[in-house]
Amino acid sequence: MSENYCKVLMHPEQDIIDYILYKANGHACKEISRHIYRYTTPWDLDHQDLSDHMTLSIDVKL
Numbered sequence: 789m790s791e792n793y794c795k796v797l798m799h800p801e802q803d804i805i806d807y808i809l810y811k812a813n814g815h816a817c818k819e820i821s822r823h824i825y826r827y828t829t830p831w832d833l834d835h836q837d838l839s840d841h842m843t844l845s846i847d848v849k850l
Contacts, residue, residue, distance in 0.1 A: 808846045819849040 808822070825843040828836040 808844055815850045817848060821847045
């Protein structure tokens with residue numbers, strides 16, 4: 789996520805820290821792809837986000 793995108797969603801003085809932890813256990817990783825999902829629906833005139841966090845997903849190919 790870009791820094792500007794984070795600042796649009798939250799106050800500029802805040803940071804977003806989200807982690808996906810991966811332990812290889814001796815297997816070489818061939819490919820990793822990360823996806824960020826933002827769930828929204830208009831629920832107020834000024835708001836549409838359903839959460840103050842986004843969903844992270846990772847696909848790891850061994």
